[in-house]
Amino acid sequence: DTGVSQDPRHKITKRGQNVTFRCDPISEHNRLYWYRQTLGQGPEFLTYFQNEAQLEKSRLLSDRFSAERPKGSFSTLEIQRTEQGDSAMYLCASSSGQLDEQYFGPGTRLTVT
């Protein structure tokens, strides 16, 4: 399968714990995006990478959130000291060109108890 993959698909954690999600984009795509989606809402942009450079971050991305894309391949999104409000679906997408469509992964559903 050459689509975007995300791991894990589901994560349940206790408040205050750290969690890390992984995204593997389509191999030839140099652009990678992270979004967060809460119930009944559309996805909201979190951050964007072009190759290994993180070029844009949303105000939604508080200091507890950090994202990396070493070597411009897979990306990780870490949330430190999770809060109940962090419970959401975290979606990753990738694209090849600046104006091209984004291909989404299946998402990681985070539940903070």
Place this chain on the structure above:
Amino acid sequence: SQQGEEDPQALSIQEGENATMNCSYKTSINNLQWYRQNSGRGLVHLILIRSNEREKHSGRLRVTLDTSKKSSSLLITASRAADTASYFCATVDVLVGYQKVTFGIGTKLQVIP
């Protein structure tokens, strides 16, 4: 913040009928895209229409774009039960060399067999 506003927010139709969903947005855009999301899954790209296009077709899908009214519509003809999903419009601005995608809150479509 979410730019696109879909209308209606929920739509229930019989199989075989046509479904029309509308999207309004506020700022100028480079292109507009429609996505489908099955419950609890990632988003699937349906169609992209550029700002200089007025109408586009793809199979049973027809998308229109009116940049003067800042609105778009998605028509699904001859609906099937498998079309049951949430549909999101996403506006795309090209800013500082990357693609900023802003999603609406979606239209939840139910196609009754």
